[in-house]
Each structure stands twice: as C-alpha cells, then as structure tokens.
Amino acid sequence: MRAQASIPTVFIFVIVVLVGALLLWVGLSRSKELQAEKDKVQINDFVNSMNNLIRMYDIKAPGSFQKQVFSVPGEYVCFYDKEKEINQPELGVWTERFSDANVFMAPFDTYVPRHAEQFSLNSSNNPSCTASQNGKISLMFVSLGNRTLVVPESAAEISDCVTLSYSGSPDTKIDMVFVGGYEGFEKDVGEYIEELRAIAPFRENNRLNFYRIDRPFSCKIVEIIECDEYELKKLASECPHDGIVVLAERSKIAEFINPVRSSSIGGIIKVNTADNPRVFSHEFGHFFGNLADEYVDEGYYAGFEADQFPNCDVMPCEKWSHVSSGCIRGCSLQKYFRSSSVSLMRDYITSDSFGVVNEEILKEKLRNYR
Amino acid sequence: MALKKTIMLLMMIMVMQTAAAEVFVFKIHYKDGGAEVVDRLVKDGFAPDRNIDEGDASFEMFDTNGNILEGFRFALPLREFVDFSEEGIVKGGVIVYTERDFGIVVPYHADAGGIRITHSSEIILYEDMREKFGMRGMGLGIFLGIAFGLIAGAIGVFLIKRMRKN
Numbered sequence: 001m002r003a004q005a006s007i008p009t010v011f012i013f014v015i016v017v018l019v020g021a022l023l024l025w026v027g028l029s030r031s032k033e034l035q036a037e038k039d040k041v042q043i044n045d046f047v048n049s050m051n052n053l054i055r056m057y058d059i060k061a062p063g064s065f066q067k068q069v070f071s072v073p074g075e076y077v078c079f080y081d082k083e084k085e086i087n088q089p090e091l092g093v094w095t096e097r098f099s100d101a102n103v104f105m106a107p108f109d110t111y112v113p114r115h116a117e118q119f120s121l122n123s124s125n126n127p128s129c130t131a132s133q134n135g136k137i138s139l140m141f142v143s144l145g146n147r148t149l150v151v152p153e154s155a156a157e158i159s160d161c162v163t164l165s166y167s168g169s170p171d172t173k174i175d176m177v178f179v180g181g182y183e184g185f186e187k188d189v190g191e192y193i194e195e196l197r198a199i200a201p202f203r204e205n206n207r208l209n210f211y212r213i214d215r216p217f218s219c220k221i222v223e224i225i226e227c228d229e230y231e232l233k234k235l236a237s238e239c240p241h242d243g244i245v246v247l248a249e250r251s252k253i254a255e256f257i258n259p260v261r262s263s264s265i266g267g268i269i270k271v272n273t274a275d276n277p278r279v280f281s282h283e284f285g286h287f288f289g290n291l292a293d294e295y296v297d298e299g300y301y302a303g304f305e306a307d308q309f310p311n312c313d314v315m316p317c318e319k320w321s322h323v324s325s326g327c328i329r330g331c332s333l334q335k336y337f338r339s340s341s342v343s344l345m346r347d348y349i350t351s352d353s354f355g356v357v358n359e360e361i362l363k364e365k366l367r368n369y370r
Numbered sequence: 371m372a373l374k375k376t377i378m379l380l381m382m383i384m385v386m387q388t389a390a391a392e393v394f395v396f397k398i399h400y401k402d403g404g405a406e407v408v409d410r411l412v413k414d415g416f417a418p419d420r421n422i423d424e425g426d427a428s429f430e431m432f433d434t435n436g437n438i439l440e441g442f443r444f445a446l447p448l449r450e451f452v453d454f455s456e457e458g459i460v461k462g463g464v465i466v467y468t469e470r471d472f473g474i475v476v477p478y479h480a481d482a483g484g485i486r487i488t489h490s491s492e493i494i495l496y497e498d499m500r501e502k503f504g505m506r507g508m509g510l511g512i513f514l515g516i517a518f519g520l521i522a523g524a525i526g527v528f529l530i531k532r533m534r535k536n
Contacts, residue, residue, distance in 0.1 A: 267447075
C-alpha cells in the first residue's frame with residue numbers, strides 16, 4: 001500500500017523538478033540573451049563613438065587631443081593598427097578570422113570583433129591592449145593632421161565621466177549626463193537611453209551625447225525628489241552637460257506605499273526608477289521641448305497659462321494650425337486644448353509617441369544642433 | 371622617427387597646458403524676486419554650451435573694467451513639473467517656488483570681476499566688481515598673507531644688509 005502511494009509522489013516530485021529545471025533553464029537563457037543584447041548595444045555605442053571621434057580628429061589641427069572614458073563589456077580591449085605588422089601572436093588567429101576588424105574585446109570568443117575607422121597606434125605592440133577597470137577604459141585621441149592616433153591609457157587615467165554615446169562635438173550636440181551611482185545604475189541608465197532613442201524625433205536625429213558619472217549621488221526623497229543643486233552641478237560639470245538626469249533608486253514596494261514624483265526643473269530631470277521607464281522621455285519633453293503636461297489635473301496648476309507652452313492652446317488651436325492635427329479639450333487644465341488624443345505628454349504608460357505636433361516642436365529645437 | 375615622436379610629445383604637452391577647461395560653479399539663493407550668490411568655486415570641468423538661448427532671465431559676467439565676458443539667457447528654475455503614475459493613471463502638476471537655491475555653471479575667466487542676473491528687465495542680482503574673484507584657489511587671506519610675507523622678507527633683507535654695512 002505504501003509502495004503504491006509513493007509512485008505518484010515520486011512521479012509528481014520528478015515532474016516538479018523537471019518543470020523547475022526547465023523554468024530555470026529558460027530563465028537563464030533569457031537572462032543571457034538580455035545580457036548579450038545589452039553588450040551588443042554597449043559595443044555599438046562604443047565603436048560608433050570611436051568612429052565619430054576618429055573622423056573628428058582626422059581633420060583637427062595636429063597635436064590637438066581629447067581623452068574619453070568608455071563603458072565596455074569584457075575584460076580587456078585590443079586595438080589593431082591594420083597598416084602595421086601584427087606582433088602579438090595570441091591575437092593573430094582572430095585578426096585572420098575577422099580580417100575586417102580592428103577592435104577586439106576579450107574574451108574573443110564571446111564578443112564579435114568590430115571594424116572601426118582606420119586609426120594609428122603609438123605603441124610598439126600591435127595590437128595594443130588595455131584592461132578594463134570596472135567595465136571602463138580610457139582612450140586618448142590625438143590628431144596627426146590627417147590621421148588619428150589612439151592611445152589606450154592606464155586605469156589610473158579613468159576619470160569620473162564615462163562616455164556612453166558620442167555622436168559629435170559637445171558644442172554641436174545635446175549633452176545629457178546621468179548621475180545616481182547606486183548599484184544597478186549602469187543598467188538603468190542604458191535602459192532609459194534606449195527608451196528615448198526609440199522615440200521620434202530622437203530615433204531619426206542622432207544629436208544626443210550621453211554620459212554617466214558613477215560616483216554616488218543621492219537626493220532626499222519625500223513626495224518629490226529634492227537634490228542639493230549646487231552639489232549636483234559641481235558633480236555634473238565633470239562631463240559636458242546641457243541637461244542633467246538624476247536617477248533616484250526606488251523599490252516597487254516603497255513606491256506602492258508612497259508614490260514619488262519624477263520631475264523636470266531648470267535643466268535637471270529627476271527620475272523615480274520605480275515608475276514606468278517612459279517617464280524619462282516624458283520629463284525629457286518638459287526639459288527639451290518646454291512641453292506642458294497634456295493630462296488634466298485641475299488641482300495642481302496654479303498660475304498655468306497656455307501661452308507659455310507650445311503644445312497647449314485655446315480654441316481653435318492656431319499654434320499648430322499648419323499641421324493637420326486635432327484640437328482636443330484638456331491640456332494641463334480643462335480649459336486648454338491639445339493636439340492628439342494620446343501622447344507621451346498625456347500618458348506615458350500607454351503611449352510611446354510624442355504625437356505629430358510635439359514631434360514638430362522637438363524637431364524645431366533639434367535644429368539648434370547638428 | 372624618434373625626433374618626430376619627441377616633437378609630437380612636446381606638442382601634446384603644450385596643448386595639455388592650455389586644454390584644461392575650468393568653470394565657475396555658483397550657488398544662488400532666490401527669494402521673492404531677489405537673489406544672491408551664497409557660494410562659488412572654480413574647478414576643472416565643463417559648462418553647458420547653451421545653444422538654445424532662451425528663458426525669462428539673463429546671466430552676465432563682467433571683467434573688472436565692466437566688459438562682458440559671458441552672457442546668456444536661462445529659465446529661472448522656479449517651476450517644477452512633477453509627474454507620477456498611480457493605478458495606471460498619470461497625474462501631476464507644476465510646483466511654483468518663491469524661494470529656492472540653485473546652481474549655475476559658467477566658463478571660467480581669470481579676470482572675472484562681477485556678475486549680474488536680471489529677470490525680464492528688472493535687476494534681481496548684482497555683485498559689484500571690487501573683488502577679483504577669478505583667482506583660482508587663492509583666497510584673499512592667502513593672497514594678503516603672501517604679500518605680507520614678501521614685504522616682511524624684503525624689509526628683513528634690507529635691515530640685515532644695513533646692519534652688515536654698519
């Protein structure tokens with residue numbers, strides 16, 4: 001009788017173990033896939049940033065230079081000057097296999113080597129390799145008049161400012177610096193950047209540079225996020241910055257008990273990380289486009305006037321009459337009108353678009369950058 | 371080849387001497403239409419390029435002769451958009467401040483002598499030009515101390531020479 005009862009028990013146990021193992025396997029595979037995707041984005045950003053810097057320094061005055069710290073995956077990065085003889089045998093097999101590549105990230109069998117614009121190395125070693133320090137490397141770009149010299153620097157040269165995406169010279173781009181520096185900060189920053197870059201008009205217009213400062217910086221969290229702005233500006237000035245993004249780490253549980261507001265004020269965006277990730281894009285709309293909220297919350301808009309904002313108007317919505325769009329009641333206050341029924345400025349949970357009129361407003365601002 | 375590398379290195383060092391960017395960081399206290407600089411420092415760093423020159427206020431920095439070194443418009447940070455989602459609904463509003471501390475980062479000028487912040491046409495802050503605050507890392511006390519030391523040293527040398535003569 002006991003033996004009969006134990007057969008289904010064992011069977012159920014085996015099933016549970018198998019299902020558990022399957023779930024674990026699926027979870028680990030997914031986690032690996034996500035990590036691989038993140039690494040791919042990071043490598044793309046790194047190589048694209050390098051290319052932009054090399055193109056810039058190919059034509060700059062000889063001797064001019066710039067140091068830049070990059071975020072990279074892997075243990076170390078090797079740079080191969082294709083116009084010189086290779087003298088580091090361990091990389092020879094990889095340079096033969098990937099004949100087009102000149103940037104290699106170790107472990108070489110994990111990361112696909114990449115091709116960057118042609119550069120020169122001043123090192124007698126070719127390739128010249130540099131170890132990453134907490135996922136960061138420092139490179140110096142020196143103009144030789146018609147060619148760029150890339151000089152990998154020692155770990156001691158790694159500054160606080162990490163370049164995540166360099167699309168061009170800071171004086172021609174919108175430079176956004178992220179601060180927060182908590183555990184998991186790097187991952188959160190990557191996600192917010194991806195979120196914004198997936199949305200028009202930023203998707204089509206690569207006029208943003210992104211930087212990260214890993215030194216811890218925290219703000220007081222009450223109903224809103226309160227930061228010491230003097231200390232914040234001191235820290236942010238380590239990087240080029242037209243705008244500062246403070247990430248305030250919050251758990252979902254703490255958020256459920258006490259919801260905290262993300263906000264935008266005077267070139268500073270403060271993001272509650274427990275809110276929907278698109279809240280960053282919404283705040284960016286306030287910061288960059290001077291866009292008002294398109295939802296209605298009558299109790300909170302003392303002194304709000306639509307004429308101060310390009311996306312709210314009175315009937316018949318003459319501000320955007322040149323664009324074929326709507327004139328819908330409700331834009332911060334019930335008495336004002338907006339252009340689209342749903343947009344990121346109205347509801348960042350359900351919408352991933354700024355809407356036609358807001359895109360035009362943002363594009364107009366982007367014209368100040370190249 | 372060695373000569374080329376040496377020239378290159380020298381050029382790099384020369385450039386390094388001039389490439390270090392410095393900035394002023396000002397801490398400004400705003401209250402009810404008035405403002406004052408309550409703290410400031412000079413450090414290595416970057417200032418915003420301010421390609422979009424708009425806002426309700428303007429910032430000007432002068433040299434000790436009253437010439438403008440820097441000038442730009444900016445929005446006084448007195449209006450904060452706040453947003454949150456609760457049960458899938460986005461809510462929020464605008465907080466309007468009448469008193470607030472904020473920071474401004476401006477390119478460094480060694481001969482800076484004063485700043486003026488104006489709101490619309492009304493001057494809300496003016497710091498006169500008597501103090502040459504562009505001197506980096508050298509407070510007035512240290513400056514006076516060094517000057518006093520040099521004068522005292524010169525008097526000492528003069529007295530010793532005179533005693534030897536006698």
